[in-house]
Amino acid sequence: MPRKNPFPILALLASLLAAGPAAAIEIIIDRGVKDPIPVAIVPFGWSQASSLPPMDLAAVITNDLARSGRFAAMDEPDLPQRPADFQDINFRDWRLLGMENLVIGRLNLTDTGDYVVDFRLVDVYKERQIAGFRIPTSEEQLRRTAHEISDIIYEKLIGVRGAFATRIVYITVNEKKDGTKKYTLQIADADGYNPQILLESTEPLLSPSWSPDGRKLAYVSFEGKNSAVYIQDILTGKREKIASNPGINSAPAWSPDGNSLALTLSKDGNPEIYILNLASRQFRRLTQSEAIDTEPAWANDGRTLAFTSDRGGGPQIYEVSVNGGQPRRLSFSGAYNARPRYSPDGRYLAVVNGEGGAYRIALLEWETGRMTVLTTSRLDESPSFAPNGHMIIYTTTGARGTALAAISTDGTVQQRLALQEGEVREPAWGPFLSR
């Protein structure tokens, strides 16, 4: 397929070879829960006495848990002792400090150059192990292993699987000295580390959407001087333009079974929702109205879609069967509701709710219509749920442009995600990686 502007492809190839020198995102916790769970993570034992360990697993785990806003992690200098094995734990020391939970472990280098991580989560008061795992891993995977350990600790102490070993994608915008803009689509670990540029362009990018297997992204690019939808393989960088009709081609949303893509096309006169069968490449139109119908989102069972429509006057949330038919309105609170996303448990839709000149992230309990506004800033957009449903990452706009932030679904935990240069927007939280 001839490409009018080779630049994005060249840049993409360049960035794949160079392993992405992108700026890291730093996550800052602005507010945590009132009663965080005390936990102490002891630096892991390391099998090679003569050298430093390749990664400080305990530090990564400590950061994960502290950043979640739900844990009070002990500072390393305050640790009364550094046991690596259960029998070396002096429980009285820890009880005196009120440390209910202790994480200890060992990192071992194997003969083949790989690694094995042993860790234990210990209940200090009961003097008993809550969980213990042995995880074989490799040097490149060490950081991910640390996140997996954080996930297990989170699950054991809070009751819900952690989402630390996941990835996010987002769009960055930088204004160059000549006034032109550079847009990138980037992927990073959920803690902001290891950012990589997947695509660079001089034209706007928006609406990244993950495939359910976490291997592909769909997104909108204006590189062809109009909006068009592309699908890109994350690992290989191979991309394909799948919709570039006259008018709008946008808002791609992958179905839960990975076989279809819902999207917005205005080629037939005004923006409507279509479903593209990825195998047959056939488009099927889902909505029929003179109004704007856009921003489709799939329910977890793949049988209904929520979307934004202004058929009632202003934008509100509707749902429609995947087989088409009469849509049903879901939102009745606020003059403006748009950009729905289902929570992992299916009970809520995160939306952009506009009221009194402020646009905030809100949770719509779609069965009852109850709307709970979560954020307090005034220009928020693009909410995306973590796969465990506990946090929502979103875009907030301040004096210096757009930035990412995250809030827990009960509103108690608030994070800021700081990028050193430029603006960040349009985050999408990836699925759980297979265990």
Added chain:
Amino acid sequence: MNVRTVLFVLLAVVLWGCKTTQEVEGDVAVEDQGIPAGEAAEAYAAGQEGRAGVSPLDDPNSPLAVRVIYFEFDSSEILPEYRKTVEAHAAYLAANSNVIVTLEGHADERGSREYNLALGERRSQSVQRQMSLLGASPGQIRTVSYGEERPAVNGHDESAWSRNRRVEILY
């Protein structure tokens, strides 16, 4: 004044303009020796007294010089103060069937990005529709929406937002 009267007046003006144009064409042929024999000169219908040798598109005093139309919040309705601008561009297109114009629709940053893409399109289509009613042929008008992605003014208050809710007329 109803639509029919407006159209009649416009038609009369355009026809009158055509007569004037023939005289202008003659002047251009005399003054501009650069045009080789046999090459057709562009016929410009000014719809008013055109100055010799100046394209109405380059004339800063012509209503065609206005290339941006602004909109109210969440609206795609063409405000009365821009009717004249739309009419002038439509008349120009009607008289120059080989000219193509692109209408770029935009929205301010508030609310969701994708809905704003649709709003931008609605605005450009609104201008397109008006121009078609006023004589431009559909094949001459292209529309594209950038939603909130291409703000004219960086800023997060009404003074910036009001200047970003726009359709740009690009020849």
